[in-house]
Amino acid sequence: MREIINGFLEGMDVSIYAKPEFDWMQMWQIREGIEQGIDVSTYARSEFDWMQMREIRDALYFYGIDISIYAEKGFSGHQMSSIKFGVGNGVDVSVFAKPEFDWEQMDEIRIGLKKGLDVSIYAKPEFNHLQMWQIRDGLENGLDVSIYASPEFTSGQMYEIREGLKRGLDVSIYADPEFTSNQMNEIRNGLQKGLDVSIYAIPEFDYKQMEQIRVDLEDGVDVSAYADPAYSCEVMRKIRAKLEMDLSRLSCNQEEDLEDSEERE
Numbered sequence: 001m002r003e004i005i006n007g008f009l010e011g012m013d014v015s016i017y018a019k020p021e022f023d024w025m026q027m028w029q030i031r032e033g034i035e036q037g038i039d040v041s042t043y044a045r046s047e048f049d050w051m052q053m054r055e056i057r058d059a060l061y062f063y064g065i066d067i068s069i070y071a072e073k074g075f076s077g078h079q080m081s082s083i084k085f086g087v088g089n090g091v092d093v094s095v096f097a098k099p100e101f102d103w104e105q106m107d108e109i110r111i112g113l114k115k116g117l118d119v120s121i122y123a124k125p126e127f128n129h130l131q132m133w134q135i136r137d138g139l140e141n142g143l144d145v146s147i148y149a150s151p152e153f154t155s156g157q158m159y160e161i162r163e164g165l166k167r168g169l170d171v172s173i174y175a176d177p178e179f180t181s182n183q184m185n186e187i188r189n190g191l192q193k194g195l196d197v198s199i200y201a202i203p204e205f206d207y208k209q210m211e212q213i214r215v216d217l218e219d220g221v222d223v224s225a226y227a228d229p230a231y232s233c234e235v236m237r238k239i240r241a242k243l244e245m246d247l248s249r250l251s252c253n254q255e256e257d258l259e260d261s262e263e264r265e
Contacts, residue, residue: 010035016044025050033057042068051077059084070097082106089114095123104129112136121149130155138162147175156181164188173201182207190214204229212236 002024017030017040029050033040036057043056052071059067065087070080075097082103086093089110096109108129112119122135134155138145148161160181164171167188174187174197186207190197193214200213212233216223226239 016040019046021046023050026053029053029057033060036061042066043071049077052080055080055084059087063087074099076103078103079106082110086110086113095119100125102129105132108132108136112139115140121145124151126151128155131158134158134162138165141166147171150177152177154181157184160184160188164191167192173197176203178203180207183210186210186214190217193218199223199227202229206233208233209236212240216240 012031012034014031016034017027022030026046026049030040030044030053033043033053038057038060040057042060043053048056048068048071052075055077056066056068056071059065063084067080067083067087070083075083079097079099079102083093083097083106086096086106091110091113093110095113096106101109105125105128109119109123109132112122117136117139119136121139122132127135131151131153135145135149135158138148143162143165145162147165148158153161157177157179161171161175161184164174169188169191171188173191174184179187183203183205187197187201187210190200195214195217197214199217200210205213209229209232213223213227213236216236221240221243223236223240225243226236231239
């Protein structure tokens, strides 16, 4: 009722939307269009929800293009928003204006098109929008995304591979879906430190075990005594502590023997 009253007060012909089939939010979008001087007949249809109406109105007002056909095809308001911005960006919206893509996937494809990227690499429904983002970012940075542009990799795994490529690392060591993103992170960190990651770059180690071995390698510890998937990271820490204690005792004994030798001389 409020929208009808507001229209009356503004001197509008409210008969266009003062109908029981429209809820107040649909009425609002039609009233807004009338105020903007738009031909609201393109979207003043009860089968269009208010979000679809809004996107049609915006496209007409800002770009002079009627995108109501996408509402007729069943695209949601969010999807139509991506299409609207695609029209505004001057890109070929037919590449992503497909019902199999959700609005977030559409956005990633639209942004890639706007930046002149080869979006065919990731414009596939099997990639979620987070995976698409990782591939798009790699393309923007001139990376060989073919190494990780596979639905087998999660977005987190893709991130670790992409970061490795950016840093010039040999990602082939961990670019394997068998490794979780956390495991990949530990291997990548080791490679960045120049460590021999082959000691722990094994799927059987969980990422906490990998972390323990990596930290110990950084400290110059001989991890061969406990670099075994059978040992939990807690056990690994205990073994390291015992080794350090034994080494400390050995060092003390050597010092005592040296002192005794000097006294006899």
